[in-house]
Amino acid sequence: ITPDSHVPRDPRLIRLTGVHPFNVEPPLTALYDEGFLTSPELFYVRNHGPVPQVFDEDIPNWEISIEGLVEKPLVLNFKEILQKYDQITAPITLVCAGNRRKEQNTVRKSKGFSWGPAGLSTALFTGPMMADILRSAKPLRRAKYLCMEGADKLVRGTKDKRRDKDMTDISQPNGFYGTSVKLNWAMDPHRGIMLAHKMNGEDLRPDHGRPLRAVVPGQIGGRSVKWLKKLILTDEPSDNWYHINDNRVLPTMVTPEMSAQDRKWWTDERYAIYELNVNSAVAHPQHEEVLDLTTAGSSYTVKGYAYAGGGRRITKVEISLDRGKSWRLSDIEYAEDKYRDFEGDLFGGKVDMWWRESCFCWSFWSLDIPVPDLEASDAILVRAVDDALSAQPRDMYWSVLGMMNNPWFRVTITKEG
Numbered sequence: 189i190t191p192d193s194h195v196p197r198d199p200r201l202i203r204l205t206g207v208h209p210f211n212v213e214p215p216l217t218a219l220y221d222e223g224f225l226t227s228p229e230l231f232y233v234r235n236h237g238p239v240p241q242v243f244d245e246d247i248p249n250w251e252i253s254i255e256g257l258v259e260k261p262l263v264l265n266f267k268e269i270l271q272k273y274d275q276i277t278a279p280i281t282l283v284c285a286g287n288r289r290k291e292q293n294t295v296r297k298s299k300g301f302s303w304g305p306a307g308l309s310t311a312l313f314t315g316p317m318m319a320d321i322l323r324s325a326k327p328l329r330r331a332k333y334l335c336m337e338g339a340d341k342l343v344r345g346t347k348d349k350r351r352d353k354d355m356t357d358i359s360q361p362n363g364f365y366g367t368s369v370k371l372n373w374a375m376d377p378h379r380g381i382m383l384a385h386k387m388n389g390e391d392l393r394p395d396h397g398r399p400l401r402a403v404v405p406g407q408i409g410g411r412s413v414k415w416l417k418k419l420i421l422t423d424e425p426s427d428n429w430y431h432i433n434d435n436r437v438l439p440t441m442v443t444p445e446m447s448a449q450d451r452k453w454w455t456d457e458r459y460a461i462y463e464l465n466v467n468s469a470v471a472h473p474q475h476e477e478v479l480d481l482t483t484a485g486s487s488y489t490v491k492g493y494a495y496a497g498g499g500r501r502i503t504k505v506e507i508s509l510d511r512g513k514s515w516r517l518s519d520i521e522y523a524e525d526k527y528r529d530f531e532g533d534l535f536g537g538k539v540d541m542w543w544r545e546s547c548f549c550w551s552f553w554s555l556d557i558p559v560p561d562l563e564a565s566d567a568i569l570v571r572a573v574d575d576a577l578s579a580q581p582r583d584m585y586w587s588v589l590g591m592m593n594n595p596w597f598r599v600t601i602t603k604e605g
């Protein structure tokens with residue numbers, strides 16, 4: 189029996205680690221084929237500890253505290269959060285900073301486990317804006333950071349039981365999962381930071397933070413704290429074990445050994461990652477898929493996803509069939525265009541994206557390629573560019589945690605028969 193035996197899970201999800209904690213990605217094509225919104229069953233899961241068991245009857249009394257550098261510390265319960273604050277519903281893509289890490293691990297083992305390119309999912313999230321909640325507690329001018337803490341007790345190293353006595357040992361996780369973001373981001377409605385209690389019109393599922401989580405659009409998934417219990421305003425970034433020891437891109441020359449020996453790599457806030465970098469992947473064809481091009485007609489449609497961070501919009505997705513010598517421009521469909529002015533009911537709610545100019549969802553790109561061009565090629569390469577002209581690089585930037593991997597995506601073509 190695992191600590192999560194109360195949590196229902198879909199057998200299609202691909203397990204990336206052992207039985208516990210639970211970390212899974214959906215098959216990429218199944219995820220892509222669902223369209224812009226991901227069903228809760230297929231939504232990727234990244235847990236660092238056991239899923240808190242929350243009974244239906246306890247949800248109305250689930251409390252969060254707002255404390256630290258505030259004039260009026262507050263405790264709000266779930267009922268108040270629903271009743272006293274405006275609720276918005278908006279489509280947002282969450283992406284794990286480890287998305288595509290497998291490619292880094294193939295080149296050189298990093299400290300993280302091997303995510304394929306499906307460490308991301310999209311849902312219509314419903315709840316109040318974080319800024320409205322924080323404003324009720326009257327933040328002091330000195331407050332610079334919003335620290336968030338969840339209810340999941342972290343898994344501690346079980347090999348060395350002696351460490352359990354010393355909760356101040358920062359080389360091992362302790363306490364609850366937590367992290368921080370800048371307070372001015374949380375107060376800016378155009379950055380879209382919200383609390384969510386629904387995904388696609390349904391109450392959050394246990395793996396995704398039931399009953400309440402933070403959703404930090406355009407930033408790595410690690411900032412979107414699940415099973416949210418505490419909001420603490422501070423003048424320093426979070427000192428939570430996971431804020432310090434995770435979600436960083438250290439300089440590429442830092443080896444696992446160097447990073448274990450010297451704490452300076454972990455305490456330098458410059459290496460912490462927040463906004464997602466521009467990225468893309470091919471969903472059709474899949475790696476290892478056998479295509480019968482004799483029945484494909486005169487062209488085959490290559491397609492996949494692209495996303496950018498910080499609300500930036502993907503402006504170009506380009507495909508090369510000649511190892512990057514020349515590029516073809518693909519078509520792009522934006523989730524925002526579909527949902528921005530959506531009339532009527534979607535999962536029982538009204539979509540309300542009042543950060544109108546920002547893009548917090550993945551986009552889908554596609555390009556018809558004449559069959560002879562595919563037959564003459566040895567690889568499909570894809571790269572995306574965003575509206576700050578950030579482009580996916582040709583080369584990988586390996587780092588010790590293997591995060592934010594975003595070089596040109598490649599599907600190799602081999603010919604049979």
Ligand code: MTE
Nearest residue numbers: 232233234235236284338365409410413414
């Ligand atoms: N929040 C808590 N309390 N505990 C966690 O383990 N994992 C984080 C984030 N929030 C985590 C958490 C990470 S690293 C990611 S990528 C996202 O949750 C994953 O959200 P999901 O499991 O709903 O897809």
